[in-house]
Amino acid sequence: MREAHPTDEWQMKSNVKDDVCYVQPKTLEQRLTIANDFTKRFKYTVPFGVDDMSNAAEAAYSAWPERLYVIDETGRIAYRGGMGPFNYDPKEVRAWLSARYGEVKHPETNSEAPAAVPSATPASAIPDKKS
């Protein structure tokens, strides 16, 4: 999906401080490069998917700039998180999963990795730290 704070649009001071400076990708290759930079920098291990340049996944899930969903075993939306960044709440998802499926065994993340990840990402774990 589209970068939220690229250098050629609404860049944040924190992006400069954290050395996360990219122009808005115009090709899928550029988007892929950013995704790989992210996973390498933060050693992110959950499965990753990069949205196409039409932002199909972003549109289908109204996901920009960041959002969380849970799809249950029947393929239906079981949890719909609020719109990011203000209502992006990994802890709420963790609590929801615990209530429905029992204790979440994946450890809470306290790294400096941003909660936002560079793509639409089916994941088996939830980042819990927001930077």
Add this chain to the structure above:
Amino acid sequence: MPLFWKLAIGIFLFLLLAVFAGLSYMAGSPRDAYGMVRYALPHMHKGTLKVGDDAPDARLLALDGETHFHIRERTGQKPLVLVFGSFT
């Protein structure tokens, strides 16, 4: 210009300024308020998906740059958490 229109324009400008000041406070600075209005708000949508709806499918590219997969390929065995976002 009639007094009514002077007042109306004055009130409108005051409200415009108040909204911009509020956005600047919320976003952190006037520059960020501009960024929010220009680049963020047009892309933020609550959406129409509801709990209980069939999860939409979408084709994604894996990090190797060659393999594609569909979100719905990953559903069915166990719950799937989708984390959407960008690096910046």
